[in-house]
Each structure stands twice: as structure tokens, then as C-alpha cells.
Amino acid sequence: MSNASAPSSAGTPARHYIGLMSGTSMDGVDGVLATFAPQPEVLAHVHLPFPAPLRDALFALQSPGDNEIDREALAAQALVVVYADCCTALLQETALQAADIVAIGVHGQTIRHRPERGYTRQLNDPSRLAELTGIDVVADFRSRDLAAGGQGAPLVPAFHADVFGAPGQTRVICNIGGISNLSILRGKDEVHGFDCGPGNALLDAWAERTLGRPYDEGGRLAAAGTVDETLLKQLLDEPFFSASPPKSTGRDLFNTAWLDGKLQAWRDAGIGDAVDKAEHAADIQATLTALTARTIAEEIAIHAPGCDAVYVCGGGAHNETLMRALRTALREKAPSVAHVVSTQALGMDVEHVEALAFAWLAARFGQRAPGNLPAVTGARGLRVLGALYPR
Structure with missing residues (x-):
């Protein structure tokens, strides 16, 4: 810090x-x-x-x-x-x-x-x-x-500190765009920030592949599925997630080739050809949603476990399934975090x-x-x- x-x-x-x-x-x-x-x-x-x-x-x-x-x-x-x-x-x-x-x-x-x-x-x-x-x-x-x-x-943590920092409070600003990132604000003067991993990038890619639409509106496809823990374990097996800040990433790493490699490892672990069947599309989307939520929650648990609130902005704030998954992951990883809301609560539209x-x-x-x-x-x-x- x-x-x-x-x-x-x-x-x-x-x-x-x-x-x-x-x-x-x-x-x-x-x-x-x-x-x-x-x-x-x-x-x-x-x-x-x-x-x-x-x-x-x-x-x-x-x-x-x-x-x-x-x-x-x-x-x-x-x-x-x-x-x-x-x-x-x-x-x-x-x-x-x-x-x-x-x-x-x-x-x-x-x-x-x-x-x-x-x-x-x-x-x-x-x-x-x-x-x-x-x-x-x-x-x-x-x-x-x-x-x-x-x-x-x-680059946005400096801005976040200026407009969202509050004396005597620890606030986390979580931007979920294609990539997710955190700004941890202890007042206005102590600021920490870094990328967590994929935000919407993989969710959008899978929605386009399976639904023919650029994104999963409201997280409806994910809501219809069940998280596959075997696949989630494969997805989490990525050195970036355990790297210490400063760190930043993008589509150079988290892209469809990365996802396809993880899906192939999932197949090899015993799922067979089921990954290609339409009925499993929702399970994969649910698992990708869990990946985004879990990686954010784990970073908050490590770097800001006692924060007063988490404020979400970016397109991910509109994904109701993702927001529920984030709240669930935080209850598990950082149970003292009581409030997970959008930046609208601070008077600023998420967009x-x-x-x-x-x-x-x-x-x-x-x-x-x-x-x-x-x-x-x-x-x-x-x-x-x-x-x-x-x-």
C-alpha cells in the first residue's frame, strides 16, 4: 500500500x-x-x-x-x-x-x-x-x-480516489468491463489498484458463440446453468490470478484461445463431448460468471477484507446474475463486506x-x-x- x-x-x-x-x-x-x-x-x-x-x-x-x-x-x-x-x-x-x-x-x-x-x-x-x-x-x-x-x-484508481475516496472509510471500486479491476481506497490518500482478470470478455465471447448475441443480457443464460466445479478449477489454474500487484492484463491473455484451451482440458478431465452440446452452454456461462466473481472476491479478501463497501461500475453492474455471484463469493471469501452496490449509490452512473x-x-x-x-x-x-x- x-x-x-x-x-x-x-x-x-x-x-x-x-x-x-x-x-x-x-x-x-x-x-x-x-x-x-x-x-x-x-x-x-x-x-x-x-x-x-x-x-x-x-x-x-x-x-x-x-x-x-x-x-x-x-x-x-x-x-x-x-x-x-x-x-x-x-x-x-x-x-x-x-x-x-x-x-x-x-x-x-x-x-x-x-x-x-x-x-x-x-x-x-x-x-x-x-x-x-x-x-x-x-x-x-x-x-x-x-x-x-x-x-x-x-489508470483509473487516481480518479476513483479523487471522486470516491472518503475520510475514515475503506471503499473498493470494482470496474467490470471486458477485464475486471479494483481500486482500494483508504480515505483519499492511500490507494491501491490492479486488474483481477476477465470481467465480461469471456462471458461475451461465450454468449456470442452460443446465442449469436454480443452479450448475455442480465446474465440470463448463466442463471439457467449450474457452476461446474471441475471446469472452474481448470479456469482458475492460471498464474495471473495468484500474481502479486502491480499487475494488469487484457485480451492478450484472456481470449477465446485461452478459453478453448481450458475447455479442452475440461474435456480431457472426463466431460467427453458434452461441452459441445447446447444443453451445457448455460453451465459453461454460469461457470465463467463464477470465475469473474470468484477472482474479484479473492483479491478483495486478500487486499481489503474489512472494507466498508464494494461499489461496482462498468457493464458488469447490469448483469444481475454476476452481481449475485459476486455477493455470494464475498460472503464466502470476505464475510465482513456487508455492502455490494453500484456506483449509483455514490451518485455516479455505472456507464x-x-x-x-x-x-x-x-x-x-x-x-x-x-x-x-x-x-x-x-x-x-x-x-x-x-x-x-x-x-
Whole structure:
């Protein structure tokens, strides 16, 4: 744990920023238009789904393939069009003009995350976004932390500490996107955070394979199944889960090839061909749901067993079956945790949190104030994150 203070938004002028986030779920882009004075106020939120050809291109770029440079460049151009459309919709919703916006903070779409090899790759074309919107763009937030010896992720704990930290309380903010991650906040000044493992990534992949839909709405497929403990044991047999922080991960590890390898091991353990039968699809989804819930609960049990509450954000907060599984896992692993609710209980919509974090990081960049936390990422020190692409 670190006693270093998280960056604070105190003194940030009440000016307008846009934050854009497209995460590892790769379902689309969330955008917010917000002010910081000093606490954030979201004036508008827009979600735009990715067109099917772009989504397919992004998934294809998650693993090595032919002609990657050309495919990456074309996908970045298409991605930025969606970003620009999101900005336009936010301006229309608030009746503001481009000139009213200080900057757009945009994370980009992660297509590789290999901190152990010293790099991370977020697909983006911020110069084109500045050209399309007529607004300053701040992007490339991870690189400086990596250059300073950090993982480059997760970056949101500093933001979580600023807006959710409370004196005298230990709060856990659990973001369940494609990957799940935790921010452990002891007040505002002691902050710890790391990735836990797969959030929705494997759940969505299995839903698409078996239901032909991009996700299991409300966790209905999982609710119809039964957790298979043999399969769950195979899934949990992954060194990442027992690794100590700082740690971060992505689809480089938790992807369909990883899942298929685990399913094959399950077959070899005696399930035979049943894994391929439709009646077992719900059991597999239930077990993948248990994997997400259990890995989160085990990390909370190790690092914040006496926390006052767990607040969930991201798409996983809408999955009722997953939320029930998380509460059940916490009763087993960390029984003193009494409250597991969404960030709505703290006054922030679960869909706003990550996009707002990148608006906040853009504001931090404008102040030339640090946006990382060395205790979270493992960097050698506090760093100003991002690069400016002027309008």
C-alpha cells in the first residue's frame, strides 16, 4: 500500500471537457461531457455502438495476423469517425459548441497490452480526431507510465480516489468491463489498484458463440446453468490470478484461445463431448460468471477484507446474475463486506465512470499535474500522462 496522495481535482476550473472510452468489451464508445469545479458534473452521456465491420476489425487485431499495419491504420480511421460522432452528439445534447470544450481526453482502443515487454498499444488517430472536431485532443495516456517502469494500467484508481475516496472509510471500486479491476481506497490518500482478470470478455465471447448475441443480457443464460466445479478449477489454474500487484492484463491473455484451451482440458478431465452440446452452454456461462466473481472476491479478501463497501461500475453492474455471484463469493471469501452496490449509490452512473476518468485525465494534463499512481502501476514516480494534439 502507498501513502502517496492521489491527484486531486481541487482548483480545477469549471470548464468543459469530453471523455471518450472504448474498453476491452469492444462493444462501442462511451462519451461524457463534464465539468470539474472541483467535483465532476456530467452534463451529457452518449453511447455509440461500433459498426459490425469495425468491431470485427478490432477483434482481428487482438492477435497477430497478415498485413497488420495497413489493417490497424484503416481501423484507427474508422474508430475515430465513431469518436467524432460521439463528440458531435454530446455537443448537440448540451447545445454547446466546439469552442466551449477545453479538450477531449480519449483512451483509444487497446489492441495489445504487453507491459512485461515494455509496450502497450492503443489504436487511435488523435490528429484526425482534432481535425474532425475542431477541439484539442489529449491521448496516449499509458506510454509515459510505461516509460517510467510502470504497467501503464490501471489508470483509473487516481480518479476513483479523487471522486470516491472518503475520510475514515475503506471503499473498493470494482470496474467490470471486458477485464475486471479494483481500486482500494483508504480515505483519499492511500490507494491501491490492479486488474483481477476477465470481467465480461469471456462471458461475451461465450454468449456470442452460443446465442449469436454480443452479450448475455442480465446474465440470463448463466442463471439457467449450474457452476461446474471441475471446469472452474481448470479456469482458475492460471498464474495471473495468484500474481502479486502491480499487475494488469487484457485480451492478450484472456481470449477465446485461452478459453478453448481450458475447455479442452475440461474435456480431457472426463466431460467427453458434452461441452459441445447446447444443453451445457448455460453451465459453461454460469461457470465463467463464477470465475469473474470468484477472482474479484479473492483479491478483495486478500487486499481489503474489512472494507466498508464494494461499489461496482462498468457493464458488469447490469448483469444481475454476476452481481449475485459476486455477493455470494464475498460472503464466502470476505464475510465482513456487508455492502455490494453500484456506483449509483455514490451518485455516479455505472456507464459514466470510465469515460469521465479520461475527461479528468485530460484536465490533469492541462494542469501539468500527474495522473498516475506509482503504488498502482509500479512506475518510478508520479508522471504527467498524455500528449496534446491541438485543434
